[in-house]
Amino acid sequence: MALRIYISRDAAAQALGADETAAALQVAGAAKGTPITLTRVGSRGMVWLEPLIEVEDASGQRIAYGPVTADDVPELVQAGLFDTAPHRLRLGRVEDMPWFAQQERLTFARVGVIDPVSVDDYVAHGGFAGLKRALGMSGAEIVGEVLESGLRGRGGAAFPTGIKWRTVLEQQSPQKYVVCNADEGDSGTFSDRMLMEGDPLCLIEGMIIAGLAVGATRGYIYLRCEYPHAGHALREALQAARVRGYLGPDVCGSGKAFELEVRMGAGAYICGEETALLESLEGKRAEVRYRPPLPAIKGLFGAPTIINNVISLGSVPIILERSAAYYRDFGMGRSRGTLPIQLAGNLKRGGLVEKAFGVTLRELLYDFGGGSASGRPLRAVQVGGPLGAYLPESQFDTPLDYEAFTAIGALVGHGGIVAFDDTVDMARMARYAMEFCAIESCGKCTPCRIGSTRGVEVIDRILQGNETRANLAQLENLCETMQHGSLCGLGGMTPFPVMSAIKHFPGDFARDR
Amino acid sequence: MVATELDNDANLERILAEHAGIEGPLLPILHAVQDTVGHISPEHVARIAKALNLSRAEVHGVVSFYHYFRQQEPGRHVVRVCRAEACQAMHCEQTEHRARRELGVDYGGTSADGLFTLEAVYCLGNCAAAPTVMVDEKLYGRVTPERLAAILEDWRNR
Numbered sequence: 168m169a170l171r172i173y174i175s176r177d178a179a180a181q182a183l184g185a186d187e188t189a190a191a192l193q194v195a196g197a198a199k200g201t202p203i204t205l206t207r208v209g210s211r212g213m214v215w216l217e218p219l220i221e222v223e224d225a226s227g228q229r230i231a232y233g234p235v236t237a238d239d240v241p242e243l244v245q246a247g248l249f250d251t252a253p254h255r256l257r258l259g260r261v262e263d264m265p266w267f268a269q270q271e272r273l274t275f276a277r278v279g280v281i282d283p284v285s286v287d288d289y290v291a292h293g294g295f296a297g298l299k300r301a302l303g304m305s306g307a308e309i310v311g312e313v314l315e316s317g318l319r320g321r322g323g324a325a326f327p328t329g330i331k332w333r334t335v336l337e338q339q340s341p342q343k344y345v346v347c348n349a350d351e352g353d354s355g356t357f358s359d360r361m362l363m364e365g366d367p368l369c370l371i372e373g374m375i376i377a378g379l380a381v382g383a384t385r386g387y388i389y390l391r392c393e394y395p396h397a398g399h400a401l402r403e404a405l406q407a408a409r410v411r412g413y414l415g416p417d418v419c420g421s422g423k424a425f426e427l428e429v430r431m432g433a434g435a436y437i438c439g440e441e442t443a444l445l446e447s448l449e450g451k452r453a454e455v456r457y458r459p460p461l462p463a464i465k466g467l468f469g470a471p472t473i474i475n476n477v478i479s480l481g482s483v484p485i486i487l488e489r490s491a492a493y494y495r496d497f498g499m500g501r502s503r504g505t506l507p508i509q510l511a512g513n514l515k516r517g518g519l520v521e522k523a524f525g526v527t528l529r530e531l532l533y534d535f536g537g538g539s540a541s542g543r544p545l546r547a548v549q550v551g552g553p554l555g556a557y558l559p560e561s562q563f564d565t566p567l568d569y570e571a572f573t574a575i576g577a578l579v580g581h582g583g584i585v586a587f588d589d590t591v592d593m594a595r596m597a598r599y600a601m602e603f604c605a606i607e608s609c610g611k612c613t614p615c616r617i618g619s620t621r622g623v624e625v626i627d628r629i630l631q632g633n634e635t636r637a638n639l640a641q642l643e644n645l646c647e648t649m650q651h652g653s654l655c656g657l658g659g660m661t662p663f664p665v666m667s668a669i670k671h672f673p674g675d676f677a678r679d680r
Numbered sequence: 681m682v683a684t685e686l687d688n689d690a691n692l693e694r695i696l697a698e699h700a701g702i703e704g705p706l707l708p709i710l711h712a713v714q715d716t717v718g719h720i721s722p723e724h725v726a727r728i729a730k731a732l733n734l735s736r737a738e739v740h741g742v743v744s745f746y747h748y749f750r751q752q753e754p755g756r757h758v759v760r761v762c763r764a765e766a767c768q769a770m771h772c773e774q775t776e777h778r779a780r781r782e783l784g785v786d787y788g789g790t791s792a793d794g795l796f797t798l799e800a801v802y803c804l805g806n807c808a809a810a811p812t813v814m815v816d817e818k819l820y821g822r823v824t825p826e827r828l829a830a831i832l833e834d835w836r837n838r
């Protein structure tokens with residue numbers, strides 16, 4: 168029997184040389200006369216250990232080694248890799264590693280474990296059980312289950328998913344749509360990408376269930392073009408699901424139709440805003456729409472539309488499979504369930520950690536993240552992407568909870584955490600926030616379009632030490648206008664990183680000559 | 681990426697035919713054109729507009745709105761350097777500086793030998809192994825200035 172070795176096909180693993188390692192393993196196997204079956208899986212989320220390989224031993228246990236570059240392979244094989252022998256890179260079972268064992272993996276349960284595009288693997292690990300249950304329920308019952316679970320939009324806005332669904336269900340319309348917002352543009356976030364690459368069928372199942380719930384027969388996954396690997400995985404998975412009758416005119420013999428396709432974005436951060444995304448899908452400039460009407464009432468091509476983030480939709484299968492109560496029992500306060508958290512930037516152990524809400528920033532940064540990669544003290548972290556506040560060390564004990572973050576003027580957003588060490592210049596980061604807003608503004612409203620450019624200019628004067636105090640007052644005034652006068656979150660929330668940087672790191676702005 | 685005018689015509693007709701009747705066809709068509717011929721020219725815009733019964737201004741408005749769509753022919757390879765926050769936390773400005781120096785151009789420019797077009801990108805989703813660079817569809821993590829130079833050298837020799 169061939170020796171089975173698992174290695175990730177995740178983009179982050181590839182970026183660190185997983186393809187080259189896979190090729191080296193094949194060569195080494197052939198040279199040693201050991202036939203190898205290589206299975207490309209998603210990533211376990213331990214990016215600092217990628218390329219991570221798992222070798223199946225005689226008892227069927229997977230023994231991990233990492234990070235294993237192509238150059239390490241000959242020596243490892245010499246040392247007995249194929250017999251899971253001891254070595255300095257040997258990690259043991261992933262499930263026994265504290266970093267992994269201390270997580271609550273619900274949405275990401277299969278990621279890194281199964282072949283992402285194999286329906287058989289997916290079903291063997293509980294896949295499509297939620298869909299099977301949903302097929303025996305009415306639309307209202309499915310919506311009720313999602314409402315009961317307490318699931319809130321994981322894209323960042325945290326709006327109750329079930330309420331969106333209920334609104335679409337209540338509409339009378341010959342055509343309804345399910346749209347997945349896979350325009351994960353926030354820096355420091357990659358959970359959508361990892362789920363789409365590591366368990367795309369989970370997203371597909373969630374979208375089929377959404378279609379059944381509200382009577383929608385068509386769906387689109389709007390994927391950012393910066394994610395070609397996710398596009399490949401999704402298309403392979405869609406084809407596999409179609410062949411097996413999970414998609415098409417007669418989903419699992421239910422007589423109900425659901426068809427799904429991937430559409431590529433074109434490098435516009437604003438498409439993460441749901442109405443801009445719908446404009447883009449319709450083939451237009453991605454300018455934000457006025458509301459009302461809500462997308463749930465008049466969405467894609469004017470039809471009632473569910474539009475949810477990848478993780479929101481990807482959390483639906485387990486809610487249907489295990490029940491709303493099971494999911495709701497995780498978390499704290501009004502933040503129910505789990506959040507796939509992304510540890511990024513200057514951290515020793517970056518990657519993906521799925522935890523119930525309530526874990527503190529400090530636990531994430533130090534217990535999981537291992538502190539800074541540079542070895543210097545952590546000075547600031549930005550949570551929730553380019554529109555999230557910068558938090559100083561004094562706020563690291565804040566629990567990850569939507570309300571607790573709102574209370575300190577910050578946001579959980581999509582769960583991305585970017586850590587900076589003490590070499591960071593917070594005035595430069597504030598300038599970058601305004602610059603990014605200027606680059607990505609859709610241009611429809613004046614506070615965002617003009618305000619962001621003026622913001623860069625004012626901060627440039629501060630950086631030059633030019634009338635710092637007057638310019639800081641000017642900047643504060645401008646931020647207030649942007650916050651209250653912008654049409655959407657881009658202009659409306661760019662003030663968060665800017666003002667939090669000024670508030671918590673005032674010394675970086677004191678540049679009077 | 682050198683295609684004759686005749687190739688372009690045939691390619692465009694094929695792409696338009698393939699997308700006939702789908703919902704919201706404009707972005708998929710623009711992607712297909714750029715994937716096939718590397719950029720979207722004013723002639724492409726005119727032909728697409730006619731086929732979709734849109735004005736040229738509408739199609740041009742869409743092409744120019746999205747950062748990814750390109751109106752000039754690129755170099756043989758496109759080098760995209762991430763300059764978002766997670767990469768900044770790992771000092772990507774040094775990698776950016778090296779990229780500009782190695783290629784002798786700023787963002788949007790193509791190196792004199794026609795091999796590389798340099799583009800800025802805002803997040804490639806590889807934020808736990810920053811700084812990140814992408815050459816065509818190949819992603820690279822922890823790209824120090826020295827590693828960037830080695831990567832470019834590797835692509836020069838392909």
